[in-house]
Amino acid sequence: MTTLYRILIILVVAAIIGGAIYMAVGGGSAAAQQSAQMPERDRARPEGGEGREGGDGLPFGILKSLVIMSVASGVYLAGNRLLSKKPKPVLV
């Protein structure tokens, strides 16, 4: 029963956030009409590209994702190290 309550809490929080995002974006009313007039080539799925059926060679997308995650991790660690570094004592 406790687990069910927890699931309910997570889903309610997710629904509230999702609802807020939906309202902020406009729910597809005004922007929908705008996009309906757009040519088909402009509506292509940004990350989808041409290979909609999949299986077109090496998984470069996975490599790209791993590289981005590694860079983010490296930047965080470097920043953390720089901030935690104590200044060297100055000899007078």
Next chain:
Amino acid sequence: MSKTNRTKLLLDISTFVAFLVAMDPRTSGIAIHEWLTIALGATVLVHLLLNWNWIVEITKRLFAKGKGLNGARTNYILNWLLFVDGILIMLSGIMISEAVVPAFGLTLPMNFAWRSLHDLSANISLILMGLHITLHWNWIVSTFKRMVLRREAKPITVLSMESKEVKA
């Protein structure tokens, strides 16, 4: 090692692999991309349930004074950002769905804003996921080592006993 930690690690590894596959729709195809992301939503739910005590504990102590809490606060804020970004990915993905929503016989209005948002939130999720893994790296490595070492522990014990017998 506790059974919960083992379950957590295995779930996290499989979620991460699924996340990587879902992030590459060119290779997997749109249908797998969409259905896999729906499944990922369920694994994230289980992930949150398994870490529920930590979430509740940090939420209670979020505004409490204490130096030791700084790392936990950063982690907590990052987790919220990841959660909100995950919802944004799911919502924008549903709004531009080409496989899941039509499979239920539904059609949603076309909106270019959702497409841009889906792309943007997916890229942000990569950065957030990188940071999330970095902050939990020590736990991942230590739990993985304990899981692997426990399996190898038995033959090592037997060998040491045999060597003692030889020496005697």
